[in-house]
Amino acid sequence: MTNQFKLLYEGKAKKVFSHYDPDKVIIEFKDDATAFNALKKAKFEGKGKLNCLISARIFEYLIKNNIPTHFLELKDENTMIARKIKVIPLEIVLRNTAYGSLCKQTNIQPGTVFANPLIDIYLKNDMLNDPLITKDRIALMNIISSKDLDLIINLTLKINVILKNFFKNIKLELVDFKLEFGYDSKNRILLGDEISPDNCRLWDLNQKNDTIVSLDKDRFRNDLGGLIEAYSEINQRINDFI
Numbered sequence: 001m002t003n004q005f006k007l008l009y010e011g012k013a014k015k016v017f018s019h020y021d022p023d024k025v026i027i028e029f030k031d032d033a034t035a036f037n038a039l040k041k042a043k044f045e046g047k048g049k050l051n052c053l054i055s056a057r058i059f060e061y062l063i064k065n066n067i068p069t070h071f072l073e074l075k076d077e078n079t080m081i082a083r084k085i086k087v088i089p090l091e092i093v094l095r096n097t098a099y100g101s102l103c104k105q106t107n108i109q110p111g112t113v114f115a116n117p118l119i120d121i122y123l124k125n126d127m128l129n130d131p132l133i134t135k136d137r138i139a140l141m142n143i144i145s146s147k148d149l150d151l152i153i154n155l156t157l158k159i160n161v162i163l164k165n166f167f168k169n170i171k172l173e174l175v176d177f178k179l180e181f182g183y184d185s186k187n188r189i190l191l192g193d194e195i196s197p198d199n200c201r202l203w204d205l206n207q208k209n210d211t212i213v214s215l216d217k218d219r220f221r222n223d224l225g226g227l228i229e230a231y232s233e234i235n236q237r238i239n240d241f242i
């Protein structure tokens with residue numbers, strides 16, 4: 001990124017730069033991968049580009065389905081232009097099937113399919129290790145109003161219906177995902193961050209038996225190998241479908 005744009009924020013997987021338009025930002029996707037709050041780190045050449053392209057396609061699909069998102073356009077393969085938002089410091093996780101931290105923290109068996117999606121809300125705070133949080137704690141900490149919290153929960157449920165169907169069309173099971181939201185300059189709530197195999201669990205449905213084949217960041221979290229191959233496969237399936 002040329003230095004005519006100011007670096008506003010650097011996260012674990014993305015850099016956010018200023019834009020000529022104060023209502024917009026430039027988001028650069030990095031090749032870095034982290035897991036377990038960056039206890040585990042690696043670099044995968046091409047991951048930034050794949051996540052940027054996948055996210056752009058999914059945001060466009062969500063926008064077509066009337067979901068308000070921060071996405072505006074792709075700038076190049078690993079950079080997008082987005083509406084500038086003030087990020088709400090909450091990570092909204094929706095789970096259709098039990099896996100990951102849920103199974104480590106409870107006795108719910110991995111692979112249990114839920115009749116209704118489970119919503120888990122985490123405080124976005126690396127210093128505190130993103131703890132699971134309650135509605136009452138959110139109110140006490142004055143993070144957002146209960147009306148806006150209900151609004152983002154309802155948006156998450158709506159996004160799940162759209163994405164579950166989208167991924168089913170390309171033979172992927174949407175196991176769970178994490179979303180972030182924010183307020184734009186007109187105080188509208190928009191979906192932010194990214195939607196990619198970094199923050200969605202996606203299992204291959206092209207399997208003859210019940211073996212779980214993860215095509216997402218679990219390949220790195222669980223040392224399965226083949227991360228770039230998995231992300232490329234998702235990108236390919238999306239491009240063939242859209």
Ligand code: TMP
Pocket residue numbers: 093099100101102130176177178198199200201
């Ligand atoms: P978990 O099983 O580790 O709680 O993860 C649930 C989903 O949320 C999974 O799709 C990965 C995603 N996620 C993130 O995107 N960022 C995070 O920091 C964490 C903990 C999970």
